Amino acid sequence: MNSKISLLAMTLASVMGLGVVANANAANETDALAKAIAKQEAEIAALKQQLNLLTEQQKSQSAQQQVERDALMSKVETVASEVSTAQDRYSRFSFKSYGTSNYTSDEYFDNVQDTSPERRNRFDLERIVTEFGYQFTDEWSMEVEIEYEHGGTGTSLEYDGFDEFGEFESEVEAGGEVIVEKAEIRYRPSKEFGVKFGNIHLPIGLTSTLHKPNQYLTVLRHKSEAAMLPAVWNENGIGVYGEISDFHYQAQVVSGLNSEYFRTYDWAASGHQKRFEHVNGDDLAFAGRLDYGNFKTGSAVGVAYYYGNTSGNRHKSNKLDVDGAMSIVSVAGAFVEGPWILRGQYLYGTLENTDAITQANKTTPGLRPGNFAQLGSESQSFFVEAGVKLDSWINIPITAFANIDYSNPLMAVETGAATKRFENTWSSVGINYFPIPEIVIKAEGGIHQVAVASIPDTNFFALGVGYQFSL
Numbered sequence: 001m002n003s004k005i006s007l008l009a010m011t012l013a014s015v016m017g018l019g020v021v022a023n024a025n026a027a028n029e030t031d032a033l034a035k036a037i038a039k040q041e042a043e044i045a046a047l048k049q050q051l052n053l054l055t056e057q058q059k060s061q062s063a064q065q066q067v068e069r070d071a072l073m074s075k076v077e078t079v080a081s082e083v084s085t086a087q088d089r090y091s092r093f094s095f096k097s098y099g100t101s102n103y104t105s106d107e108y109f110d111n112v113q114d115t116s117p118e119r120r121n122r123f124d125l126e127r128i129v130t131e132f133g134y135q136f137t138d139e140w141s142m143e144v145e146i147e148y149e150h151g152g153t154g155t156s157l158e159y160d161g162f163d164e165f166g167e168f169e170s171e172v173e174a175g176g177e178v179i180v181e182k183a184e185i186r187y188r189p190s191k192e193f194g195v196k197f198g199n200i201h202l203p204i205g206l207t208s209t210l211h212k213p214n215q216y217l218t219v220l221r222h223k224s225e226a227a228m229l230p231a232v233w234n235e236n237g238i239g240v241y242g243e244i245s246d247f248h249y250q251a252q253v254v255s256g257l258n259s260e261y262f263r264t265y266d267w268a269a270s271g272h273q274k275r276f277e278h279v280n281g282d283d284l285a286f287a288g289r290l291d292y293g294n295f296k297t298g299s300a301v302g303v304a305y306y307y308g309n310t311s312g313n314r315h316k317s318n319k320l321d322v323d324g325a326m327s328i329v330s331v332a333g334a335f336v337e338g339p340w341i342l343r344g345q346y347l348y349g350t351l352e353n354t355d356a357i358t359q360a361n362k363t364t365p366g367l368r369p370g371n372f373a374q375l376g377s378e379s380q381s382f383f384v385e386a387g388v389k390l391d392s393w394i395n396i397p398i399t400a401f402a403n404i405d406y407s408n409p410l411m412a413v414e415t416g417a418a419t420k421r422f423e424n425t426w427s428s429v430g431i432n433y434f435p436i437p438e439i440v441i442k443a444e445g446g447i448h449q450v451a452v453a454s455i456p457d458t459n460f461f462a463l464g465v466g467y468q469f470s471l
Contacts, residue, residue, distance in 0.1 A: 094133035098212045098468035100126045102219055107448070107458035112373075112421050117458050125151045126220075126464075129181070139189050145182035179274060181234055190242070197238040203250045203289035204306045205229045206332050206345050210295060213466025214434075217341070217385045217401040219444045220462065223426055224381035227265065227407035228347055229328070230272035236279055239287075248291040248302075256283040256308035259324045259357045260315065260364065264373045265422055267409035268326060268349065271310060283312035295334050295343075304330040310351075319360035322353045341387035341399070349379045355414045377414045381407035387432070397434040403427070403446075423451035426460075440466050 102124050107117035126149065133143040182201060188194030201208045205225045210216050211232050221231060237254030257271035258280060273279045285308025293300030310324040311317075328349040335342040351357075354375040387401035405426040410418040428446025435441065442464040449457050 092135040094131075094135075094471065096131040096133075096468070096470040097129060098466065099128035100213050100464055100466040102126050102462060102464040104220075105461045107460070109455070112419075115454050115456070117456065131182075140185070140187055142185045143182060144180065147177075147179050147181045149177040149179070181232060188242075192244050193240065193242045195238065195240055199234055199236050200239055200252065200254070202233040202235055202252065202254065202287045202306070204233055204287055204304050204328060204330055205231075205347065206295065206330075206343070207231050208233055210343075212468045213442075213464070214432075214440050214468060215296070217387050217399065217430070217432060217442075218403050218405075218428065219430065219442045219464040222345075222383045222385075222403075222405050223424070224383045224405040224407040225345070225347065226269060227422075227424065228267045228269060228349065228379050228381045228409055230269050230274075233272070234274075235285070236281070237284070246292055246294075248289075248294065250287075250289045252287045254285055254287060255279050255281045256285040256313055257310045257326065258313040258315075259310040259320070259351075260361060262310070262351070262357060262361070262375055264375060264409065267376055267379045268310075268328075268351070273313065280313040280315070283309040285309075289330075293334070295332070298336045299334055301333045302331075304328075304332075311353075311357075314360075316360070316364050319364055320356060322356050324351060324353055324357050326351045339389040339392040341385075341389070341401070343386075344382065344384040346382040347380060351375065351377055351379070353414075374410055374413050374416070374418065376408075376410040376412060376418065378412035379409045380411045381405075381409075399432040399434075400429075401432065402429045403444075408451075420451040421455075425449045425451075428460075430462075438467055438469050442466070 103122070104124070105119065105121045107119050109115070109117055128148045129145060131143060131145045133141060135141045180199060182199055184196045184198040184200045186194055186196040203209070207216075207221050207225050207229075211221065216222065225231065235252075235254035235256075237252055239250055239252030239254070241248075241250045255273065257268055258273050258276070259271055261270040262268060263270045285306060287304070287306045289302060289304040291300050291302030293302075295302065306326070306328040308326060310326050311320050311322065314320060326349065328347060330345060330347050332345040333343070354377045358373075358375050383403065383405045385401055385403040387399045390396065390398045390400060403426075406424070408423040410420075410422050412418060426446055426448050428444050430442060430444030430446075433441045443462070444464075445459070445461045447457050448460055
């Protein structure tokens with residue numbers, strides 16, 4: 001019995017001992033778990049802090065990037081605005097150019113008494129012309145045309161009234177001529193009406209309208225007009241112009257001619273004051289034109305009129321005490337249809353007091369050259385050119401043409417009999433070949449006749465190349 005009791009006691013003691021141990025182990029595990037939880041909470045808190053820090057950094061970076069993007073966008077907008085402005089300005093700017101270079105073979109006479117011609121062959125960079133234009137607004141624009149003739153030369157004539165008895169001094173500045181042929185400002189509020197002023201082209205003579213190499217058929221511009229008027233005549237002044245239906249009109253008040261340089265062989269052409277440093281404006285002139293159709297683009301007919309005194313613009317005003325009023329009438333027509341081209345012009349002019357002008361020029365010291373023969377009180381000239389575009393039948397862009405130029409600056413004189421020495425007729429045939437539309441190669445051959453029986457007919461031949469383009 002005692003042994004059983006002892007065994008039971010021992011068992012109970014054992015069980016009780018194990019519970020204590022179990023309780024101790026559980027307490028240890030709880031502490032460890034609490035420590036682990038505390039550690040993880042600390043790590044989570046640290047991570048949250050880092051996350052908040054990263055979030056703040058990202059917000060700061062984002063704000064900085066937004067500032068940079070705004071600055072970049074501002075720069076882009078500025079550049080885009082500048083580019084747009086530049087494109088707008090460029091679109092308002094225009095540039096054109098045309099030019100011709102020629103080879104001619106002609107028979108010349110040394111003087112008006114010579115009847116034995118001598119053949120001369122010549123090359124000539126006739127002209128290079130550049131045209132600059134700018135459209136300020138829809139209504140206001142400007143255009144400047146600079147011409148370099150014969151490779152670019154420059155000779156000007158100056159009148160010095162304080163040098164001895166008043167001398168004309170020629171200053172050779174280069175070997176050809178560089179001249180501003182047009183410098184005009186235009187105000188055109190509508191197609192029907194516009195105003196232009198500055199150095200403007202006169203609408204007298206078709207050469208002022210058709211002066212680019214693809215606009216006339218001959219190698220050189222028409223000799224008949226050059227023997228009577230300034231070629232591509234420009235003066236300082238103001239004019240109105242416009243289009244009403246198919247009618248084109250111009251009316252101008254411009255600086256007049258100077259009769260000191262009127263000469264037998266080219267009548268009023270030499271009186272163009274472009275040779276002087278300053279253009280005298282004591283005598284003004286009127287020039288007007290009315291066309292039906294458009295000579296530049298096709299068929300048209302037109303009349304033009306010029307009137308002006310020429311004595312007031314003389315430098316030596318004491319040499320002439322009478323007026324030298326000049327009037328010029330021009331009638332022109334063009335038929336351009338399909339392959340056919342037909343153009344023509346007639347010029348008639350009058351000049352009063354030609355004997356007095358001739359006498360004044362003879363006795364003016366310093367004037368050069370000194371051809372002081374008769375001046376025509378009446379002058380006339382005409383040309384007719386006809387062409388056909390052969391590419392209507394063959395696949396080659398060639399236009400064949402025939403041309404007649406006639407001029408007589410001494411159609412009538414004030415006293416005495418007019419010499420026929422300056423009555424000229426040029427008859428020719430030739431071709432225009434366009435390898436591309438912007439370039440024309442020309443060839444022309446013909447006969448030059450003088451209305452004097454003792455002067456033989458002479459032959460001439462010419463080659464030329466011309467170009468024109470616009471940007």
